[in-house]
Amino acid sequence: MQIRYILIVLLGLIAGSVNAQGLLKGTVHESASGNKLPDVFIRNTNNKQLALTDKDGNFSIKAETGNLLIFDSPGYMSDTLYLVDLSPKKIELTTKTIALREVKISSSRQAFDPHKEYPEIYTKSKLYVLSPTTWFGKEATDARRLKRYFKREAEERQIDAVFTRAYVGSIVPLKDTELDDFMLMYRPTYAFIKGNNNVSLAVYINDSYKKYQALPPDKRKPQSLTGGN
Secondary structure, three states: OHHHHHHHHHHHHHHHHHHHOOEEEEEEEEOOOOOEOOOOEEEEOOOOOEEEOOOOOEEEEEOOOOOEEEEEOOOEOOEEEEOOOOOOEEEEEOEOOHHHHHHHHHHHHHHOOHHHHOHHHHHHOOOOOOOOHHHHOHHHHHHHHHHHHHHHHHHHHHHHHHOOHHHHHOOOOOOHHHHHHHHHHOOOOHHHHHHOOHHHHHHHHHHHHHHHHHOOHHHOOOOOOOOOO
């Protein structure tokens, strides 16, 4: 009887150990609209595992209890999650103001360098003609998705570096929330920033302000980043 009890306890410990070193699953939503968010970057700071949400906002990442996860997506405030268990999680991200975005530039965004921390992503994402596994393998596909994400993040940083509150505020007579809303509504693309100088950017801002003024007051608010109201 005692041996049977010991076996039951051991099996329970083994099962708990397997669960503690398992796979965390969940979904990421936009807090305001409830829409599911694709391509949210997830990083486990303990085991260095990475993941991206799929088109339906779903994710899975290797983790265990006690791990700390960071959820990040352009245009949203980063969120952190300390794992007390591996039950499915529902994460909500909040859109961030321009001021918070600019703080982000000078802090954690610059601190995280994927080329240095995850060089294997750039190796696994390469396609080799004589190796079909690099075309369709899940590991290679995930690496290519992460590489695209890192590229997009770098582009967003370059936009943030020139399209600042101080610069835009020196051109248009808007302040505080109105300025933030204007900047979100008329944020230039990376292609525009790359192909134009400061003079062209100033012209773009002035033209955008004319469009902004032509809108009725109730339309001078940015829509949800996912396309909802």
